[in-house]
Amino acid sequence: xxQVEHLTKWYGSNQAVKDLSFEIGDxxxxxxxxxxxxxxSTTLNMLTGCLxxxxxxxxxxxxxxxxxxxxxxxRIGYLPEQPPVYMQESPWEYLHFVGEAKGLRGEELxxxxxxxxxxxxxxxxKHKRIGALSKGYRQRVGIAQALLGDPQxxxxxxxxxxxxxxxILDIRNLIRELGRDRCVIFSSHILSExxxxxxxxxxxxxGRLVAFDTPENLEKQLRSAQQIRLTARAxxxxxxxxxxxxxxxxxxxxxxxxxxxxxxxxxxxGGYGLTEKVFGAFARANVPLAELRIARADLExxxxxxxxxPEQAPEKTAEKEEEA
Amino acid sequence: xKAVFKHELRQYFDSMxxxxxxxxxxxxxxxxxxxxxxxxxxxxxxxxxxxxxxxxVVIVPVLTMRxxxxxxxxxxxxxxxxxxxxxxxxxxxxxxxxxxxxLIPLCFVALYPxxxxxxxxxxxxxxxxxxxxxxxxxxxxxxVGVFLSSLTDNQGLAAGLGIGALLLNYYSVSxxxxxxxxxxxxxxxxxVLIVCLGLIIRALTRNDMLSIAVGLVLLAALIGVYALDGTxxxxxxxxxxxxxxxxxxxxxxxxxxxxxxxxxxxLSVTVFFLFLAVQSMEKRRYN
Numbered sequence: 001x002x003q004v005e006h007l008t009k010w011y012g013s014n015q016a017v018k019d020l021s022f023e024i025g026d027x028x029x030x031x032x033x034x035x036x037x038x039x040x041s042t043t044l045n046m047l048t049g050c051l052x053x054x055x056x057x058x059x060x061x062x063x064x065x066x067x068x069x070x071x072x073x074x075r076i077g078y079l080p081e082q083p084p085v086y087m088q089e090s091p092w093e094y095l096h097f098v099g100e101a102k103g104l105r106g107e108e109l110x111x112x113x114x115x116x117x118x119x120x121x122x123x124x125x126k127h128k129r130i131g132a133l134s135k136g137y138r139q140r141v142g143i144a145q146a147l148l149g150d151p152q153x154x155x156x157x158x159x160x161x162x163x164x165x166x167x168i169l170d171i172r173n174l175i176r177e178l179g180r181d182r183c184v185i186f187s188s189h190i191l192s193e194x195x196x197x198x199x200x201x202x203x204x205x206x207g208r209l210v211a212f213d214t215p216e217n218l219e220k221q222l223r224s225a226q227q228i229r230l231t232a233r234a235x236x237x238x239x240x241x242x243x244x245x246x247x248x249x250x251x252x253x254x255x256x257x258x259x260x261x262x263x264x265x266x267x268x269x270g271g272y273g274l275t276e277k278v279f280g281a282f283a284r285a286n287v288p289l290a291e292l293r294i295a296r297a298d299l300e301x302x303x304x305x306x307x308x309x310p311e312q313a314p315e316k317t318a319e320k321e322e323e324a
Numbered sequence: 325x326k327a328v329f330k331h332e333l334r335q336y337f338d339s340m341x342x343x344x345x346x347x348x349x350x351x352x353x354x355x356x357x358x359x360x361x362x363x364x365x366x367x368x369x370x371x372x373x374x375x376x377x378x379x380x381v382v383i384v385p386v387l388t389m390r391x392x393x394x395x396x397x398x399x400x401x402x403x404x405x406x407x408x409x410x411x412x413x414x415x416x417x418x419x420x421x422x423x424x425x426x427l428i429p430l431c432f433v434a435l436y437p438x439x440x441x442x443x444x445x446x447x448x449x450x451x452x453x454x455x456x457x458x459x460x461x462x463x464x465x466x467x468v469g470v471f472l473s474s475l476t477d478n479q480g481l482a483a484g485l486g487i488g489a490l491l492l493n494y495y496s497v498s499x500x501x502x503x504x505x506x507x508x509x510x511x512x513x514x515x516v517l518i519v520c521l522g523l524i525i526r527a528l529t530r531n532d533m534l535s536i537a538v539g540l541v542l543l544a545a546l547i548g549v550y551a552l553d554g555t556x557x558x559x560x561x562x563x564x565x566x567x568x569x570x571x572x573x574x575x576x577x578x579x580x581x582x583x584x585x586x587x588x589x590x591l592s593v594t595v596f597f598l599f600l601a602v603q604s605m606e607k608r609r610y611n
Contacts, residue, residue, distance in 0.1 A: 012530065050405040052609045073408040084403035088338060100327035101407045145403070 001026045001075075001153055001183045002047065007056035009042055009207075016042045018207040020056070026152070029179035031198035031215075032187035039207040040187040041081050044157050047185075048078040061152060074102070077151035081158055083142025087131030091122050091141045094130060095148060102149035116144035121170060135162040143174070154178055156186040160193060172197050227252065228266040228275060231291040232282065236262050242285045246277045261290060325409065328417025332391075336425050345387045346429040352379040353433050357440075367446050369437045370454035374578040377458065377571060380465050381494055385486025387425065388469030389479045391418055392605065396477035401608070411605045415470065415598055422466050430459055450580045457577035460590035464570055465490060467597040474604040496569045500562035510557040511550050518542045528607065 007020040017039045024030055034040045045051035047058060049065045049072065058065045063072040086094055095113045104112055117123045120140040125133055130141060139159060146154055156175070160168045175197055178184045188194050194201055195215050203211040203218075211218060228249070232239060236254045239262055243251055249268035256262050268274050275292060282289050336342035356372035395401040404414050437451040468489060473482040492499075504510070522539030526532060549556055566572060570593065573586040 045402075048406045050402050050609065070408045070410070073406060076406065078402075078406040080399065080402040080406075082399045082402075084398070084400040086335070086400060087398065088335070093334070097327055097331040098403070098407070100330070101409055103408065 001061060002185075003057075003059045004047070005057045007043065007046060007058065008054050009039075009046060009051070010054045016207055017046070017053075020204075020207075020209050022202060022209060022212055024153075024183055024185065026183055027179065027181065028183060028199040029175055029197055030183065030185045031194035031201045032185055032204065033189070033191065033194050033201055034187075034204040035189055038204045040189075040204060041157055043204065044078075044155055044185070044187060045080070048076055048155055049073055050078075050080070074149065075152045077146030077149065077154045079139075079142045079146045079156045079159060081161075083138050084145075085130045085138055085141055087129070089130055090127050091117065091130060091133075091144070092126040094141065095144055098145045099148045104149060112148055112150070116147045119147060119174060120144040136164060136167045139163060140167075140171075143171070147178075152182050154182060154184045156184070158187055158189075160188070160190070168193075227295040228268065228278065229263065229291070229293055229295055230266070230278065230282075230289060231257065231261050231263045232287050232289050233260050234262060234287050236264075238285075238287065239264055242281050242287060243278070246274070246281050249274060249278070263291075265295075325413040325417040325420075328404075328409070328414050329420045332418050332421035333424060336421065341387060341390075342425045342428075345383050345425060348379060348383045349376070349426075349429045350432060352376040353436075357436055361436075361440055367440065367444055369440065369446065369451035370578045370580075372436075373454050373458045374575060377461065377574060378494060380462060381487060381490040384462065384465045384469050384490060385472070385483040388422060388466055388473050389483035389486065390473065391422070391470050392474040392601070393477050393479050393482045396608075397479075401605075405609065411602050415602050415605065419467065419470060419598055422470070423463060426462050426466060427459070430455070449582075453580075453582045454574075454577045457574050457583075457586065457590070460587060460594075461570055461574045464590045464593040464597075467594040467601075471597040471601040471604065474601045493569055494571050496565045497572045500565035503561050503565065505559040505562050507550065507554045507557040510559075510561045511546065513561055514546050514557075515543060518546065 002024040004023070005021050007017055008015070009017040020043060032040055032044070042051065046053045047060075047065070049069050052066065060072040061075045063075070065072045086097075089097075092113070095116060096109065099109045099113055114123075117126055120143050122137060122140050122144055125137055130138060133141070139162065143156065143159060146156065159175070160171050163171060172193070175184055175186060179199065186197075198215060201211065201213060201215050201218060202209060230239075236256065239254070240251055243249060243264065243266060249266045252265045252267050254262060254264050266278070271294070275294060279289065279292060353372060353376045356375040357369070360366045360371045360375065361369065392401075395404065404411075434452075434455060437446050437448055437455075440446050441448065469482075469486045472485045472489065473479075475485070476482050504513070518539055521542070522535045525538055526535035529535070570590070573583070573589055576583045576586055
């Protein structure tokens with residue numbers, strides 16, 4: 001649906017987006033993940049034609065966003081970082097304006113406006129002034145605006161910021177529902193959110209695409225180099241001695257706990273096989289384990305690792321996605 | 325474009341803007357007709373319009389100040405950029421709404437000459453010719469206001485710039501008598517203007533080479549003209565100030581001449597400033 005080739009954006013002498021290339025399919029939820037200032041909003045603004053790239057090409061549904069902007073923009077619904085609502089209008093008036101600007105008329109306009117109001121749960125406030133609504137409602141009116149015109153691509157820039165937990169769940173459900181028959185791209189810097197909602201994750205750090213894969217695959221990438229934590233009632237020397245008998249592991253750190261317990265962090269690979277070996281070694285030494293667990297890598301770790309090594313080539317993971 | 329037009333129109337009538345604009349316009353024209361047509365018993369309605377034209381200096385900037393600056397401030401310009409409508413359509417829609425807000429009070433004003441004609445001899449062609457020119461003058465000034473509003477996200481600044489620019493334009497004919505009409509005076513003034521132009525180009529394009537090149541070429545041309553024929557620059561500055569004045573063009577109509585060059589001038593100014601407003605909006609995409 002969306003093809004991005006060698007996208008680059010310079011703000012004066014500051015390069016906000018560096019040679020970004022990726023392709024996004026027709027359906028599904030795509031998470032756009034990155035720390036603040038990574039270039040998320042800049043990229044989304046370029047995808048929607050709000051900002052011109054310094055270099056590179058963007059096509060939406062086969063139409064170049066710069067050469068055939070009307071056709072390309074008709075296929076996009078966009079919620080910018082700050083919902084672009086007119087404070088003195090009511091949601092109903094506002095949605096009628098946006099709908100008309102998107103080329104909807106008469107019966108179709110009415111049904112789409114009431115649909116969008118219903119989907120975003122803003123029906124009961126539709127005649128209030130937007131300026132008098134809470135941040136959460138404004139955000140939802142902004143999402144309703146993006147849904148008008150039945151776009152094939154919905155792009156939401158940090159849609160859950162400033163919402164209460166119940167509203168966040170509502171919005172996440174809405175995003176999942178939308179992702180069933182169209183492509184939804186939403187940006188976030190909250191990892192758990194991306195993990196629960198997205199089919200695919202694009203990670204961006206310092207203007208570069210550092211990963212493009214499913215959340216599960218990204219976790220697997222780190223699982224191979226996992227950490228094991230264990231605690232037992234014995235001195236540090238004793239524990240190190242036992243661990244040394246297990247092949248393929250090394251002690252990363254040790255700390256003495258209360259009541260004579262000591263905790264070790266091991267590094268190693270081999271998943272459950274390794275933990276079983278560790279358990280066996282402690283059993284043979286007759287030292288009962290108080291705790292033994294694999295410190296699960298989650299997106300947070302993947303993210304930190306990838307964000308710290310921005311020079312790493314992302315092609316490998318990107319290709320995997322295209323094959324799928 | 326129609327959507328933008330309807331939307332803008334509703335905004336003007338939902339807020340006080342349209343009413344305040346109309347009220348002030350009608351008030352000034354009303355005071356004018358009381359002074360000229362009733363108290364002094366003059367039958368020329370065009371004098372009233374000439375008297376009232378100064379009200380544009382204040383009410384036009386107040387009407388146009390928020391047109392684009394408020395969109396920027398509230399970040400609703402992002403919506404306009406993302407919608408499947410071109411920037412030209414946005415500007416034209418907004419401008420059409422402004423014109424209608426201006427036209428509605430003028431419709432009432434259009435009844436005055438007919439009303440006065442019931443009680444005496446009114447030369448209607450001049451009255452309506454002047455009213456037409458009054459409309460074109462207002463339309464051109466509104467276009468200037470729209471452009472100034474596109475330059476900043478601060479309404480107040482947009483209004484201030486607008487009032488300053490229109491006031492200068494209003495008094496440019498009287499001021500032209502005080503500026504130097506000698507060749508050297510023109511030379512110095514134009515040199516300063518060229519330097520300003522260079523600085524503006526630099527601010528807009530952030531390109532040192534381009535601005536310096538443009539500035540040097542223009543300065544060279546200016547000095548060349550001065551060296552070849554110094555008398556060509558004599559009196560040029562006051563002449564230009566007189567020619568550029570929109571208000572002095574309007575007074576030609578008041579004097580009973582339906583000046584086609586004036587009509588063309590008003591229309592060109594309108595198109596030029598709307599074009600600049602579109603460019604100014606487009607430029608923000610390339611920031």
